[in-house]
Amino acid sequence: MIRNQWYTVLESNEVPRHTPLSVTRMGERLVFWRNSGGAVTCMHDICPHRRVALSLGRIVGDCLECPFHGFQYDGVGRCRLIPANGKGAPIPQAIRLDTYPTHEAHGLIAIWWGEPRDPVPAPPHFEALDESFSYVTVRDRWATHYSRAIENQLDVVHLPFLHKTTIGRGGRTLVNGPLVRWETHAFERDRLNLWLKNEVDTGQRPLRPEEMLEPNRHPGLQFQFPNLWHNWINDTVRVFAAFAPIDDANTQMYVRFYQSFVRTPVLRDLVNLAAWPFNLLILRQDKATVQTHVPGPSDLRGGEKLIQGDLPIIEFRRRRAELLRGQSAIPEGDTDGPNMAVAGPSTAWLGATPG
Template sequence: MIPNQWYVVLDAAEVSKKPLGVKRFGVDMVFWRDAAGEIACQVDKCCHRGVRLSLGEVKGGCIECPFHGWQFDRAGQCTLVPSNGKNARIPKKFKVQSYPVREAFGWIWLYWGEVEDEQTLPDIRYFKTLQDPRFRSGTFQELWPVHYTRSVENQLDVTHLAFTHAKTIGNPKKPIVDGPLFDWIDEDTMRFFPVTQPDVGNVAKKADEIDMSKVRGFLDFRFPNMWQLCISEKFINFAAFVPVDDEHCITYIRVHQRFFPVPILGDWLVSVMNIFNRRVLGEDRRMVVSQRPIRSELEMDELLVQGDRPITEYRRRRQELKDAAAEGRAPSSIAGKTNGPKDDDGTRSTTAMEEVLAGEDTTA
């Protein structure tokens, strides 16, 4: 896991006043909301005698363990030991570990890493493209028995389209992958462009040979676990790759469409799109759960080719972020790195769709 990052961990709609016990980062956690709807997260284990707090219930601003009624506030501090009396002093060490969590953009985010002061944590950034209020959206999730790095890389893989998805989003007549052109649009986000061609004796073009005026869609991967596929300005798929433990990952897919920006018809279209998305993800699943090893690393026994460049870029950056965290230093700068052609001012010329979707990301 890359430490010191905000991870998407749940769909916000999954957390209610009823405590929710789930595993994330290999830890059994309980998520709940207090009376004001504020989110909280603790280790799902009572510090009294080890019962799962997720079996309990929320009372006012606290979660109550069902075994002997101890209560804990959002910071995990015990506030009541009924057998001692409500006016009895409670030692500071009567506490369950809590994690910094926030609700933003319809997701629950958890900061995984060293936290001295929650007030000084960085902002959460979310793709600007998804902020259009006309979007109707719908979410589904799938649990796969793989390390989350494999799920991420599956969505960075351009060369599988003609094969794995020959019956859906891929074109078996276009196996050649030009580029892919990639561009680190900021320190955490890699954009890349899937361009495929028929094989009529040609070989894959280098990224700087691609005629970008004909390219429309693009994909963004943002560390640590977010991705978006911008098919058009009216149709965007978002994904979050949520680490459950070292051998399991939940992929959340949220489709956004504004062909019909209205409730009933719009939501019907969203469900149809997600039926299709599930089918596409099912095609991936067969392949990805069979990959060995189940976790990907920068140095591993695989032979990557030009078309795998987004995967190589991901592995390199992931390693750098992990190394930097381990060494207590800032990661090297990567924003602006691209294999694409550059304008006179040294920046890559953007496509028409990028122009339409350009803008500042939203923070929370």
């Protein structure tokens, strides 16, 4: 997993007001809890004293109390009380916990998974999903690395096959482009914008990415590093996904159906609920196949034989590899100003195993 990123890892309503939540994310056992003001703390779920799970304890004011001997820890991981030593006793500095900065917005909780920074840059979100939208969430656990789950959502070739009974109806098997452009949003080159145009194959040659018209419409798909995705269905309907890494072999999916065409409170909730089974069905159509990938993260050197339509996956892998190497240099081929990069050079890899 890539360090020094904001990872969306939970929905807000998973962390109760008065009870700690134990959950595995990023391969680590973590505890999330809320202080008296409702602010969320994320810390390792291991008491430094005798190393039992803090999540079995209780919230006391602005501290989390260990169930074993009652040590209390505040929101930055400092021990504030060792009952056996008495209230007035000094607390050894060594008795403390690592915490991750948290950010809660849009009904989601993100953690800054990396080295401390002051200030930590603001976590990204899709600004097109404004407060005029309401949503319903499908949660699903997939037995795959989160990079594989992300790539599935960038895979524009699979639609008429895995989803031939749902969103892939119509037999539009021919993939033009797609056109991929990078954008700087919260961090350098962290957002992938994608325009696609699948068609019924009548013998025509698919357009190469560079032949697709300069987009003057909103991208159909967007991916925001490290783990957010947005599908612009139309002005009033969207699908959003967060891919929360549980560990190297499992991903917690949060897929939301967003709409703004019905805003009356009760009616709005009914419409959203009605969309839930359809979205679950689509997700399950993907899940069965994606879980059969070779285990582990996706990789440029994974031995796959990629085609032109896989360009978004190639771009994702390239940037992911850069971030894993700790590099942030703008690669050659950026021709569209300081913040944008056209994905043309990647096509050199097509038809061969990228390496």
